[in-house]
Amino acid sequence: MTAMDFDQTPFIVIWEVTQACDLACVHCRASAQSRRHPLELSTDESKKLIAEVAAMRAPVFVLTGGDPLKRPDIYELVEYATACGVRTSLTPSATPLLTREALVRLRDCGLARLAISLDGPTAEIHDAFRRVPGSYDWTLRAVRWAHEIGLPAQINTTITRHNLGQLDDVIALLETLDIVLWSVFFLVPTGRGQSIDLISAEEFEQVFEKLYETSRRVKFDIKSTEAQHYRRFLLQKRTEARRSGQAAAMAKVFGATSADGIGRAPRGINDGKGFVFISHLGEVFPSGFLPVSAGNVRKHSLPELYRHSPLFVALRDSANLQGKCGICEFREVCGGSRARAYAVRGNMFAEEPNCVYQPHPRPSPVRQENAGALPQA
Numbered sequence: 001m002t003a004m005d006f007d008q009t010p011f012i013v014i015w016e017v018t019q020a021c022d023l024a025c026v027h028c029r030a031s032a033q034s035r036r037h038p039l040e041l042s043t044d045e046s047k048k049l050i051a052e053v054a055a056m057r058a059p060v061f062v063l064t065g066g067d068p069l070k071r072p073d074i075y076e077l078v079e080y081a082t083a084c085g086v087r088t089s090l091t092p093s094a095t096p097l098l099t100r101e102a103l104v105r106l107r108d109c110g111l112a113r114l115a116i117s118l119d120g121p122t123a124e125i126h127d128a129f130r131r132v133p134g135s136y137d138w139t140l141r142a143v144r145w146a147h148e149i150g151l152p153a154q155i156n157t158t159i160t161r162h163n164l165g166q167l168d169d170v171i172a173l174l175e176t177l178d179i180v181l182w183s184v185f186f187l188v189p190t191g192r193g194q195s196i197d198l199i200s201a202e203e204f205e206q207v208f209e210k211l212y213e214t215s216r217r218v219k220f221d222i223k224s225t226e227a228q229h230y231r232r233f234l235l236q237k238r239t240e241a242r243r244s245g246q247a248a249a250m251a252k253v254f255g256a257t258s259a260d261g262i263g264r265a266p267r268g269i270n271d272g273k274g275f276v277f278i279s280h281l282g283e284v285f286p287s288g289f290l291p292v293s294a295g296n297v298r299k300h301s302l303p304e305l306y307r308h309s310p311l312f313v314a315l316r317d318s319a320n321l322q323g324k325c326g327i328c329e330f331r332e333v334c335g336g337s338r339a340r341a342y343a344v345r346g347n348m349f350a351e352e353p354n355c356v357y358q359p360h361p362r363p364s365p366v367r368q369e370n371a372g373a374l375p376q377a
Contacts, residue, residue, distance in 0.1 A: 006273050015053075017065060017071050019066040021034070045282070050086060054085055092114070113153070114152070116154075120170065154180055157183070184224050188339045190343050212234065267333065271339050276302070284305045294309035327359050328359035337354075
């Protein structure tokens with residue numbers, strides 16, 4: 001995978017199979033609804049999309065929502081993806097639909113990984129996020145069941161103003177669970193997410209430090225989402241470690257493969273650059289947090305839109321970056337969150353709004369170091 005060409009192949013394909021969900025999360029990107037949309041991709045259209053993902057040989061394929069379990073054909077789709085050779089993950093909501101029997105059936109259909117959200121260390125905090133009492137308990141039960149039946153599980157946590165102060169307690173809880181990955185999402189104020197919930201640039205750095213220190217001692221892997229500048233932070237840490245003769249201590253932080261064989265991106269990905277999102281209606285976006293469509297899979301193939309649409313081509317060209325992102329020596333491995341720039345500044349090429357780093361534009365050895373795998377952003 002070190003030779004992956006992001007102009008041709010995305011590392012991660014995320015498909016929002018439905019926006020239907022029985023939760024009403026305060027930060028929901030999709031502003032999910034209780035009922036399915038009548039114009040969702042049909043089963044046949046869904047299988048055509050899955051076949052295109054398989055043809056692109058994308059290493060990671062995620063079925064998300066809403067709640068994927070609201071689709072009656074979800075087991076058929078997971079089984080079809082498995083038959084096509086696509087390693088598939090699924091992100092269900094923690095509701096009464098998420099039963100042990102459902103997890104067993106998904107495993108038997110070939111699901112490679114379960115991903116479930118945990119946004120606080122207690123029921124009080126987590127359920128306040130999800131706006132449904134009992135979601136916390138369903139989450140922990142699902143993780144336990146997944147371990148019992150041999151289905152690898154990851155935890156997704158969205159960092160906002162509401163749970164920043166409980167991050168240490170969240171980490172302590174995760175250390176008691178049998179998970180393979182902790183995926184840390186940094187809020188993009190879109191959907192139900194509000195700008196007032198966004199932590200400051202200085203607080204981003206504090207969280208980065210905590211993630212870094214945690215990654216050096218826990219058994220599970222850690223990656224970030226919509227915090228591309230965590231890569232800059234880690235590269236700075238690696239440089240410090242090399243200078244102090246402690247480079248070997250960074251090996252786990254930069255490990256390339258999780259316990260279930262799902263690896264990290266071989267180099268920095270970003271919205272539209274190694275990453276593509278398909279909505280429940282078939283619209284193709286650079287990410288679920290950047291609501292600018294390149295087209296629809298009902299009219300054009302996914303490979304065509306990802307490879308050749310002006311939107312995706314422009315996002316993959318770092319020469320289009322503006323502000324300090326445009327002159328930053330880390331722009332090829334970071335590039336800042338294009339989704340957050342769009343949400344906060346109304347310009348997807350503007351500089352990352354929540355980065356404290358001041359660039360020193362000059363030829364940088366970082367580009368040579370880029371061959372090492374980095375936690376995905």
